[in-house]
Amino acid sequence: MDKFVIEGGRRLMGTVRLQSAKNSVLPLLAASILTTEQVVLHETPRITDVACMIQILRELGAEVRFEGDDVIIESADASNHRISSALTRELRSSVFMLGSLLARFHRAACAYPGGCDIGLRPIDLHLNALKRLGVEISERDGYIVCECERLKGAEIVLDFPSVGATENILLAAVMAEGRTVLEGAAKEPEIVDLANFLNCMGAKVEGAGSDTVEIEGVQRLHGASYTPVKDRIEAGSFLIGTAICGGEVEVIGVHADALGLLLHKLRENGCKIHTKNDKIKIASTGRLKCNRRIETMPFPGFPTDLQAQATALNCTAEGGALIVENLFETRFKYAPELRKMGADIEVRERTAFVRGVQRLHGASVTCGDLRGGAALVLAALGAEGTSEVLDLSHVDRGYADFEGKLKKLGANIRRVRA
Numbered sequence: 570m571d572k573f574v575i576e577g578g579r580r581l582m583g584t585v586r587l588q589s590a591k592n593s594v595l596p597l598l599a600a601s602i603l604t605t606e607q608v609v610l611h612e613t614p615r616i617t618d619v620a621c622m623i624q625i626l627r628e629l630g631a632e633v634r635f636e637g638d639d640v641i642i643e644s645a646d647a648s649n650h651r652i653s654s655a656l657t658r659e660l661r662s663s664v665f666m667l668g669s670l671l672a673r674f675h676r677a678a679c680a681y682p683g684g685c686d687i688g689l690r691p692i693d694l695h696l697n698a699l700k701r702l703g704v705e706i707s708e709r710d711g712y713i714v715c716e717c718e719r720l721k722g723a724e725i726v727l728d729f730p731s732v733g734a735t736e737n738i739l740l741a742a743v744m745a746e747g748r749t750v751l752e753g754a755a756k757e758p759e760i761v762d763l764a765n766f767l768n769c770m771g772a773k774v775e776g777a778g779s780d781t782v783e784i785e786g787v788q789r790l791h792g793a794s795y796t797p798v799k800d801r802i803e804a805g806s807f808l809i810g811t812a813i814c815g816g817e818v819e820v821i822g823v824h825a826d827a828l829g830l831l832l833h834k835l836r837e838n839g840c841k842i843h844t845k846n847d848k849i850k851i852a853s854t855g856r857l858k859c860n861r862r863i864e865t866m867p868f869p870g871f872p873t874d875l876q877a878q879a880t881a882l883n884c885t886a887e888g889g890a891l892i893v894e895n896l897f898e899t900r901f902k903y904a905p906e907l908r909k910m911g912a913d914i915e916v917r918e919r920t921a922f923v924r925g926v927q928r929l930h931g932a933s934v935t936c937g938d939l940r941g942g943a944a945l946v947l948a949a950l951g952a953e954g955t956s957e958v959l960d961l962s963h964v965d966r967g968y969a970d971f972e973g974k975l976k977k978l979g980a981n982i983r984r985v986r987a
């Protein structure tokens with residue numbers, strides 16, 4: 570397994586061009602099989618979650634190829650509607666395939682999904698919503714088997730604004746008979762991106778980005794050529810990294826409203842933030858004040874995908890911080906690793922108590938999940954001395970060329986291949 574060797578203590582200076590959002594690209598790839606015509610996704614990041622999703626599409630019978638940074642999907646001959654358990658377990662987003670497979674074939678089967686080990690992550694909201702659309706669901710040999718004569722539009726209320734369930738409902742409802750009204754929808758920018766993409770394919774989706782999304786089913790969708798939104802979590806990771814290390818960095822590709830609460834928190838830390846159109850610039854002296862409290866919430870609240878990085882920041886800020894994780898039960902697994910670097914952090918259930926120390930020191934630490942892994946990298950960049958960050962398979966799921974981008978900003982980081 571690859572590792573990073575990081576010599577901490579360098580300031581970060583320069584500009585970061587953001588990749589397309591992982592959490593957009595994955596459902597867009599799932600959506601690509603809704604049509605038999607060609608779909609082109611521009612600027613697709615080379616991350617392993619994307620590679621895994623492409624593998625799933627191929628298994629279904631689609632032809633998928635990279636041309637430069639474009640991914641081209643031709644699924645005219647797709648005929649398989651069953652996703653093997655090996656791939657489903659690799660990637661939680663494989664569950665999105667249920668919606669699009671049902672729309673295309675009226676049949677779908679997949680094993681219970683995998684993904685980051687950050688909590689229970691049930692899929693009851695997905696399955697109940699699909700039932701409302703007329704799908705019969707059973708379990709056979711470890712597979713969830715979904716079947717229907719045809720999908721029928723319905724009124725659906727989500728008890729919780731689940732991102733994945735909202736996306737699955739959109740994918741299934743775009744070709745259902747009649748109108749679907751979804752209340753309590755997730756409002757993340759990636760939901761809006763999926764709706765825009767589906768509309769480019771000829772769907773009729775209105776209201777994405779608000780609590781209520783209305784979908785008028787159409788008979789068929791056509792091909793499309795599309796550039797996904799940029800990755801706000803990648804943006805947030807570089808902004809937090811700069812806050813930790815000190816320096817001046819501009820990220821290009823996301824608007825401030827995609828990261829509203831993070832920018833507010835970084836200002837609380839004492840950083841200077843300047844925003845203009847799709848550019849966000851941060852200046853940090855590296856001497857920070859703790860945030861008294863950060864609590865993760867669905868969009869537009871503080872993103873759970875930046876919780877670990879923000880905790881790493883607070884470890885070397887002045888004062889104390891309380892970090893509350895409301896979305897996933899076990900998303901503090903990185904805390905013992907930060908302690909190896911000298912962090913004063915205690916976790917009780919869904920809350921981490923952090924007392925800032927002057928500086929972290931280099932250590933050998935191991936990634937346990939994607940964002941926790943990113944947090945360890947950022948902590949190591951700010952620490953005194955040399956760190957090893959082991960098991961990069963997690964980081965590689967979501968950050969394309971993380972070390973290359975950090976090196977360009979002046980970081981001393983190198984990948985040692987296993």
Ligand code: UD1
Pocket residue numbers: 591592593595661662688689690691692693694695696729730731732733734755867873874895896897898
């Ligand atoms: C997506 C993102 C992930 C992000 C998360 C929350 C992708 C590929 N992943 O994950 O990066 O951290 O949103 O912003 O887009 N839940 C249920 N039942 C369900 C579905 C969800 O109880 O059927 C619960 C989950 O256990 C969790 C919460 O709802 O506690 C949020 O999950 P959800 O919004 O669905 O996250 P994902 O779509 O898995």
